[in-house]
Amino acid sequence: MSIAVYPGSFDPVTLGHIDVIRRASKLFDHLIIGVLNNRAKTPLFSVEERVKMLKEVTKDIPNVEVKSFAGLTVDFAKECGANAVVRGLRTIYRSRSPRIPRGRGLRVSLSNGTATRNRRHVHVIMQNKKQDCFISD
Numbered sequence: 307m308s309i310a311v312y313p314g315s316f317d318p319v320t321l322g323h324i325d326v327i328r329r330a331s332k333l334f335d336h337l338i339i340g341v342l343n344n345r346a347k348t349p350l351f352s353v354e355e356r357v358k359m360l361k362e363v364t365k366d367i368p369n370v371e372v373k374s375f376a377g378l379t380v381d382f383a384k385e386c387g388a389n390a391v392v393r394g395l396r397t398i399y400r401s402r403s404p405r406i407p408r409g410r411g412l413r414v415s416l417s418n419g420t421a422t423r424n425r426r427h428v429h430v431i432m433q434n435k436k437q438d439c440f441i442s443d
Contacts (some may be wrong), residue, residue, distance in 0.1 A: 307335045307336065308333075308334045308335045308361050308389060308390065309335065309337075309386060309387055309388045309389060310337050310338070310388055310389070310390040310391065310392050310394070311332070311337075311339075311340050311382060311383045311390075312327060312330055312337060312338070312339050312391075312393075313339075313340040313341045313342060313375070313379045313382060313383075314340070314341070314342060315341070315344065315347075315349065315356075316339075316342075317350050317356060317377075318350060318351060318359070318429065319356065319359050319363060320357075322394060324351045324363055325394075326392065326394040326401055327335055327363075328340065328364070328367065330392045331369055331370050332340055334369070334390065334392075336369050336370045337371070337373065337392070337397065338374045338386050338388065339360055339362040339364070339367060339371070339373070339376045340373055340374070340379070340382050340386075341356045341357050341360065341373070341374045341375070342374075342375060342376070343374050343375065343376040344361055345376070353363070353374045355373075357372050357373075357374050357379070360372045373386075379391065389417070
C-alpha cells in the first residue's frame with residue numbers, strides 16, 4: 307500500500323493546496339495531510355480551524371485523512387508509515403522574488419523528469435508530464 311504525507315501550514319488553505327491534494331490522492335492509496343503546528347509563528351487560523359477546513363474540503367475524497375503534527379516532517383512521515391512526501395512545485399516566477407536572487411528559483415525540466423534548484427537534483431514522479439509533478443526522496 308502506498309502512503310504519502312502532504313505536510314504544510316495550510317494557513318490559509320488555498321485552491322493550490324486543494325489541487326495538489328486532489329492530484330496526489332489519485333497517485334497514492336492513502337494520503338495524509340499533515341497540518342503543522344509551529345509554535346514559533348502566529349498563524350491566521352488555529353491548528354484546529356485549519357484541520358476542520360481541510361476535512362471539509364476533502365470530505366469527498368475517500369483516501370484522504372487530515373492530522374495535525376508538531377516537529378519534523380520526517381518524524382511525522384515515519385509515524386504515519388509513509389513511503390512518500392508530497393510537495394507542490396511553485397512556478398518559476400518565484401525566481402523574481404526580492405527574497406530569492408534572480409536565476410536561483412526552482413527550474414523544472416519535464417522532458418527528463420528532474421527538477422533542479424541551485425544544482426541540487428531531486429527525483430520527480432510524474433503522472434502526466436505536462437501537469438502533475440510531485441517531489442519524492
